[in-house]
Amino acid sequence: MENILELRQVSKSFPGSSFRLEDISFSLPYGAVLGFVGENGAGKTSTIGCILNTIAQYDGSIKLFGKEMRDSDTDIRERIGVVYDGDNFPSYLSANQVSEIMAGIYRNWDKTLFRHYLEKFKLAPTQKIKQYSRGMTMKLAIAAALSHHPQLLVLDEATSGLDPIMRDEMLDVFLDFVQDERHSILLSSHITSDLEKIADYITFIHNGRLIFSALKDDLRYNYAVMRCSENQFQALNQEDMMAYLKRDYQVDVLLSDGKAAQRKYKDAVIDHVSIEEIMLLLIKGERI
């Protein structure tokens, strides 16, 4: 089956800024969750802006549901649910008023489903949004994004204001959503432990460039970190390393094939590596 989202060599400069998105390519298949990671200012929101066409005139191509989106493509927009980290709705509205407005925007707006999410997320329908906590406004935005029956959810830091219990509940909602094979999620997040739980793919960008887009299980089973002394480090072959970071008393070496390295360097201490440590080693370490 084709991909729900496909970026090919997307590049974009911004007037008055030295930052540039450079040749970003990745794809998101149907029925999958893609965790989009990178440090502050890496270009995640800018990439999402290009995907949603809120940022125009980029180079390269972006296909949603197999098609390039134009401004007039309301049909494609109907099929995408979006949540930003920040104000998604004017604060003088109540959830009930949001529902009325959304009903006028989306053909498939489902008031009953929205009510269901309001109850599930314990949100008062008549209370003004300005009286909501930050977590409550995020929950409202997620409820609204889900209630027009989208196929693709684009969530830009949508869970960062939620406490661990609520985040866990929300991850279950997202997993439920992708049970339907026609659905997918692009989730940008700094909370890599959430992505360890639900992402199928991890796409990592740094300074506007793609570092990798890979299956999470490939990262989990193949990538590893070797903890070396300076002497052990000096004895390693460069082609076995992806990056290394020298610390006070040891050198951490990122490996793309931990099992092969363990066979080759029998006495080496080789650990599983988390997404967070992969990011850290690739950003702060020396890349080979």
Ligand SMILES: Nc1ncnc2c1ncn2[C@@H]1O[C@H](COP(=O)(O)OP(=O)(O)OP(=O)(O)O)[C@@H](O)[C@H]1O
């Ligand atoms: N319209 C714009 N004009 C000028 N510069 C911009 C514009 N939009 C984004 N940038 C720059 O692009 C860079 C990347 O920002 P972006 O918001 O995409 O990063 P991010 O990965 O989402 O960061 P964060 O995790 O902090 O949200 C920043 O240096 C920002 O200043």
